[in-house]
Structures are given as C-alpha cells and as structure tokens.
Amino acid sequence: MATAKELAGNTVDNTVVGPSILISGRLTGDEDLTVRGRVEGELTLSRTLIVEPSGVVKANVAVKNAIVSGVVVGNINATESVELTHEGRMVGDIRAPRVIIVDGASFRGRVDMGDVEPGRLPAERPAVNRPQATTRPTVRPGATPPRPPTPPAAPPRAATPPAPPPPPARTAPATTGPATVVSRPSAKPLPPPPPAAPAFTPRAAEPPRPASTEQASSASAPVSRVVAAGAKKKVVVKKSR
Amino acid sequence: MANTVIGSSIVIDGEISGDEVLVIQGTVKGKISLKESLYVEGSGVVEADIETQNVEIAGRVTGNIVASDKVELKTDCRVVGDIKAPRILIADGASFKGNVDMDMKER
Numbered sequence: 245m246a247t248a249k250e251l252a253g254n255t256v257d258n259t260v261v262g263p264s265i266l267i268s269g270r271l272t273g274d275e276d277l278t279v280r281g282r283v284e285g286e287l288t289l290s291r292t293l294i295v296e297p298s299g300v301v302k303a304n305v306a307v308k309n310a311i312v313s314g315v316v317v318g319n320i321n322a323t324e325s326v327e328l329t330h331e332g333r334m335v336g337d338i339r340a341p342r343v344i345i346v347d348g349a350s351f352r353g354r355v356d357m358g359d360v361e362p363g364r365l366p367a368e369r370p371a372v373n374r375p376q377a378t379t380r381p382t383v384r385p386g387a388t389p390p391r392p393p394t395p396p397a398a399p400p401r402a403a404t405p406p407a408p409p410p411p412p413a414r415t416a417p418a419t420t421g422p423a424t425v426v427s428r429p430s431a432k433p434l435p436p437p438p439p440a441a442p443a444f445t446p447r448a449a450e451p452p453r454p455a456s457t458e459q460a461s462s463a464s465a466p467v468s469r470v471v472a473a474g475a476k477k478k479v480v481v482k483k484s485r
Numbered sequence: 486m487a488n489t490v491i492g493s494s495i496v497i498d499g500e501i502s503g504d505e506v507l508v509i510q511g512t513v514k515g516k517i518s519l520k521e522s523l524y525v526e527g528s529g530v531v532e533a534d535i536e537t538q539n540v541e542i543a544g545r546v547t548g549n550i551v552a553s554d555k556v557e558l559k560t561d562c563r564v565v566g567d568i569k570a571p572r573i574l575i576a577d578g579a580s581f582k583g584n585v586d587m588d589m590k591e592r
Contacts, residue, residue, distance in 0.1 A: 262489035262505045269499010269515055275492045285499055 263298045271303075279314070297331045310340075312349075319353075493528045509544070527561065540570075549583075 258276045261267060265281035272288040279299035287293065287301065292309040295301050299314035306321045312332040320326050322340035330348030337354040345351055488506050491497060495511035504520035509529040517523065517531070522539040525531050529544035536551045543559040550556055552570035560578035569586040 258490070259492035259495050259511070260488065260490045262503065262507075264505045265489045265501065265503035265507065267497060267499060267501050269497060271495065271497045271499070273492065273495035273511065275494045277492075277495070281489070281503060 261299070295332075491529075525562075 258278065259273065260278045261281045261283060263280045266284070267282070268284040270286045270288075271277075271283060274290045276292045276294065277287075277289055278294045278296060279301055280296045281298070282300045282302070284302045287303045287305045287307070289307040291307070292311065293301075293305060293307045295310070295312045295314040295316055297313045300317075301315070302317045304318050304321075305316070308322060308324045310316075310320050310322050310326045311329065312320075312327065312334055313329045314332065316332075316334040317336060319337045320334075320340070322338075324340065325342035325344065326338050326340045327344040328334055328346060328349035328351055330346050332346075332349045332351075334350070335352045337356070338351075339356040339358075341358055343355050343357055488508065489503065490508045491511045491513060493510040497511070497513045498515060500516045500518075501507065501513060502518045506521045506524070507517070507519055508524045508526060509531060510526045511528070512530045512532075514532045517533050517535045517537070519537040521537065522541070523535060523537045525540070525542045525544040525546055527543045531544070531546045532548060534548045534550075535546070538552060538554045539557075540550055540552050540555070541557045541559065542562045542564055545563045547565045549567045550564075550569065552568075554570065555572040555574070556568050556570040557574040558564055558576060558579040558581055560576045562576075562579045562581075564579070564581045565583060567584040567586070568581075571587055573585055573587055575581060
C-alpha cells in the first residue's frame with residue numbers, strides 16, 4: 245500500500261486516467277499508468293499499472309507490475325508481480341512469478357506463478373491459497389485447489405491402520421524378511437489418495453510419508469518388546485484382509 | 486488533482502470519454518469526447534475525431550474537431566481536419582489544413 249501511494253505521488257508527470265474518464269480500446273505504453281477512472285479493452289505496459297480505489301479496469305492486462313486497489317475484471321499477465329491490496333477486488337486469472345494478495349482483498353480466479361521454486365513454497369503458498377479458499381465455496385465448485393486439503397487428511401488415516409505393523413518393524417532386526425514385507429503394505433495405503441489430485445499431491449503427500457514412518461518407528465519402540473513375538477502373526481492376518 | 490494525463494510513451498487505440506481536463510503527450514487514435522478542455526502538447530499525436538468544450542493544440546492532430554467553446558492552434562502545431570467552434574484561434578507558425586466553421590447555429 246505504501247508503495248502504491250509513493251508511486252502515485254511520483255507519477256504526476258506520468259499517465260493518469262482521471263476518475264471521470266473512460267478509455268475503451270487498446271492502451272499501450274512504456275511508463276507507469278495510474279487508473280482512477282475506467283479502462284476497457286486491452287492494456288499493455290512495460291512498466292507498472294496502478295489501479296486506485298476509484299479505478300475500474302475491464303481489460304486483459306499485460307504489464308511488468310500491477311498494484312490493484314480498485315476493481316479489475318480480466319486477466320493480468322505480469323512479468324514481475326501482481327499485488328492485490330486490501331481494497332482491491334478482482335475477477336480473472338493472474339499469471340506472475342510474484343503474486344501478493346493482502347487480507348481484505350477479494351479475488352476470484354486462478355493464480356499461476358509458473359514453475360514454483362522449492363525455496364519459495366512456504367512463504368507464498370498460504371498467502372495465495374487462503375483468499376481462494378474463502379471465495380471458492382460461494383462461487384465455484386472447486387477445481388484443483390480444494391483437493392490438496394484431502395491428501396494431507398488421508399495420509400494420517402492411512403498411517404493409523406499401519407500402526408499395528410510397527411511391532412513387526414521392531415522385530416525387523418531379528419528377521420529381515422518380515423520387515424521388508426511389512427514396509428510394503430504400509431507404503432501401499434499411501435499411494436491411493438494421490439491419484440485423485442494431479443499436481444498438488446506429490447508435494448503435499450511427500451512430507452507426511454517420512455513423518456508417518458518416523459512416528460511408526462518411534463511409536464513402535466515402547467510397545468514392541470512386549471508383543472514382539474505375536475506381532476508377526478497379527479500383521480500377516482491384516483495383510484490377508 | 487482531477488487531471489488526466491496521457492504520457493508521452495502511451496498509445497491509446499480506441500475511445501476516450503469523460504468530463505474532466507485531458508492532457509495528451511502521447512498518441513491517441515480513435516475518438517475523444519470530453520465535456521472539458523483538451524490539451525494536445527508538443528509531443529502529442531492525435532488521430533481522432535475530437536468533441537470537447539475547449540481544445541488547445543501544440544502537437545499534431547489529424548481528424549475533425551468540434552468544440553462548444555474554443556479551439557486554439559498554437560505555434561508549431563500541425564492540424565489536418567475540419568474545425569467547428571464559435572471561437573477559433575490560429576497562432577503564427579501553426580500549420581493547418583481543413584475547413585473552419587464558426588457558425589454554431591446548431592448548438
């Protein structure tokens with residue numbers, strides 16, 4: 245928001261579309277553009293587009309940066325970043341390496357940040373997904389994003405049935421044969437959830453897997469010694485089911 | 486500041502309408518209709534029909550101009566098209582080709 249105000253203050257010489265102005269057609273340029281009125285059609289800039297609270301843009305937008313405090317209906321394609329401030333309202337798809345959606349902003353559409361770098365995952369993912377989640381239920385029957393929640397929920401369930409296996413896992417040091425057999429069934433329950441969700445599940449499912457195996461091994465420690473002998477047989481029964 | 490400025494690197498292909506002062510330093514093609522003043526600055530290029538209250542042109546305009554008050558062609562401007570307004574001023578050095586109509590009975 246601070247950046248938006250600073251830029252707006254500096255752009256007195258630059259292009260400003262005043263509150264009572266309507267531009268319909270194609271607008272291109274190599275400088276910052278501040279929209280306080282309406283722009284409809286197509287908007288292409290090699291620099292920053294600022295849509296102020298009174299501004300309305302109904303256009304396909306291609307810019308370097310976009311700061312939306314007003315209304316945008318249409319797709320935004322930015323080479324650098326798109327920011328929806330707390331006053332911003334937007335319907336359309338965003339395609340940019342950096343997408344910032346602030347609390348209070350309203351947005352309906354898709355976000356594409358391109359190839360997601362692993363280092364960036366934790367910081368940006370939640371910020372983008374939350375607003376989507378709030379708007380989705382009212383408008384769209386979820387396409388892809390609603391799915392990720394289920395796979396994380398599934399692995400825990402899958403992890404609990406294999407919970408009995410841990411004892412045999414503890415017995416593994418004694419006999420290597422059963423241990424490998426047990427590890428396979430525990431792995432099998434996990435794959436079924438992923439097929440439902442395409443792109444998201446690999447990332448979402450991967451963390452739970454190591455966690456579940458760790459839990460299994462750690463949980464097995466106290467229980468195993470008591471049941472160790474009989475555990476093998478129990479596991480075999482479960483396997484047959 | 487309710488001023489609309491079309492910067493020098495901006496190209497607009499379409500229609501501009503509104504009721505506030507518009508300053509053009511860039512390029513506008515299509516149509517301009519305002520209820521206020523239009524300023525086409527030295528770097529401004531307009532290929533459009535213009536309908537406003539006042540027009541001041543220092544740049545290049547191709548198209549018909551209809552103003553309800555005044556049209557002013559400044560030095561070094563280049564205008565091609567018909568002008569229709571009750572008051573029309575053409576400064577020394579201005580280049581203009583087209584019809585002038587100061588008879589505004591219709592309006």
